[in-house]
Amino acid sequence: MDEATINHLLIVGGVLGGLLIVAPGLIWLERRLLALWQDRYGPNRAGPFGVLIVLADTIKLFFKEDWIPPFADKVVFVMAPAIVMITVFFSFVIIPFAPGIIVTDLNIGILFFLAMSSMGAYSIILGGWASNNKYSLLGAMRGAAQMISYEVFMGLALMGTVLLANSFSLVDIIEAQRGMWFVIPQFVGFVIFFIAGIAETHRLPFDIPEAESELVAGFHSEYSGMKFGMFFVGEYLGITLISSLTVCLFFGGWLGPDFLPPLVWFVLKTFAFIALFILLRASLPRPRYDQLMEFGWKILLPLTLINLMITAGVVLMREG
């Protein structure tokens, strides 16, 4: 093996390993932050600041009975949680963590991400369908409708940055932000992308497919043990993915003053957005299903279209 191959394998392993550490770490972070915002302590017993609670949770998940309900469609039931993990991991392929630290710089980077996040909807639909349970099915239907409709604005909101950077590749988009982060010219795009991102990862306040208080746990009520764990990890990786994409597209990725290395800037910015995700969960109630749809199609869609048209006009004017 030559040096380039080894280097590449190192990056792949590093990204995979880093993500597998981050995903359970986020569970601890979320519980601590939620507790902080609710005047509690959260897990603080096991290990320093309670970090080892993650280990305890993981061990517990592994030793739980891995139950497949007799009424479920077994093959699909087992496949569904794998899909969510695979699609999220694939999406990370195109994320540039720092100059040179990227698994592959696809020239269709953003399109690849959009494709993968659409595939992620399958895990919800298949999981809810295979569970053969009315609550799961309801959650799956809601999830499908929510993810497909928010996919539309997500893609359209991104097109503004693509127009400005003149490329689908995330590395090019970050390089194009050397002068100014795209959050300033594309503020509307940023807000809409972030809202759509919350809906895509079906996090609170848009956790309508799960809706613990209405649908028990929605599409994954029949899942237990590590299969449930995979849905869980997929969700937390989804948060990381949306946060890092927001950073790449609107907040200059690894760009930042020189006193910190680029990778540290990227991680810092990403964690700021993860904290914002958790703050949203701590403060906002869940909207009704029809409210969510109305908000999407009647407000966000026209806004993204106007944003896209204005951006396109400005780009054309500058060229002409």
Place this chain on the structure above:
Amino acid sequence: MFSIIRSMWITFMHMFHKRETVQYPEQKNKLTTRWRGRIVLTRDPDMGERCVGCYLCAAACPVDCISLQATEDEHGRRYPEFFRINFSRCIFCGYCEEACPTYAIQLIPDFEMGEYDRQNLVYEKKDLLIDGQGKYPGYNYYKVAGLAIGGKDKGEAQNEDPPVDVRSLLP
């Protein structure tokens, strides 16, 4: 839109609030004297058992967790032969304390009675009986009741006149 940002800001500012959590094993809340916790059987000032085995506590108990058997000693004093409280059933409602005519059964401010074995939650008389008077010091049922027992005849209780010989009242 404004209200969403405002509620997020308010939640964010909670970061700087004092946390409400009581770090229990290290830091304990003060329990008031009337706190209803572990049940004890108290003694009178002369160190005799207050319980007279009247079964009123067992009758009042809504979850039937008290069982006892009354008996009498050679002086005619009633006392429970056994007294058993199943604390895995007890709901600490305090009805037994209210029902007790002799202040024998009392709930005290202690709740740390966890056990690994469920059987250990069944408290026998030796576990319940304490060498103290609890909340009502100085009260001795047989000293104020008109009942005659060995060593104390009728009329010898506190604030009690000697019994009147009804025949002496005949005209």
